[in-house]
Amino acid sequence: MSEKVILKFDADGLIPTVVQDSQTMEILMVAWMNADSLKRTLRNELWHKGATSGNTQKVMQIKVDCDGDTLLLFVNPTGPACHTGARSCFYRSLDSNS
């Protein structure tokens, strides 16, 4: 779309970002990006997940929600998304006893 998208970062300069596997459609993680991190990701088409893990994720597409305060990244993961080593951070179910 040619429409200029205005993004809304929160008071800490961050925007919540859902990371979805572009092939399996599994949600891998939710992270908070700042403007610099987003700029670098748009430029490189690669998200460096942080110095600790060294993992990168190839970004296939970025979507933004209706009110511009949340991002959705479609990625091809090159390793586990979670710091525990799990493929996805959402490996636990919540039930009504929790």
Next chain:
Amino acid sequence: MSEKVILKFDADGLIPTVVQDSQTMEILMVAWMNADSLKRTLRNELWHKGATSGNTQKVMQIKVDCDGDTLLLFVNPTGPACHTGARSCFYRSLDSNS
């Protein structure tokens, strides 16, 4: 899992919640839930999206991320998730010109 999950709500008492269509795997929206809203959802297996839309979403499963500060709801939507009438709030792409 039998492990007791400790949820972390933010300073405003909210937890970011990704809502995913359990059949198409499409991300429909990201919303912020409070503890009451989550309790009601766990009890009723139904998420009342707010008085304005009147829409409800049947909750099939709730997952929690590794550090307990984000939820993932698998739902069967009974109507559009977005206040614009779109099926998903993520109907816009962001490119490097944005």
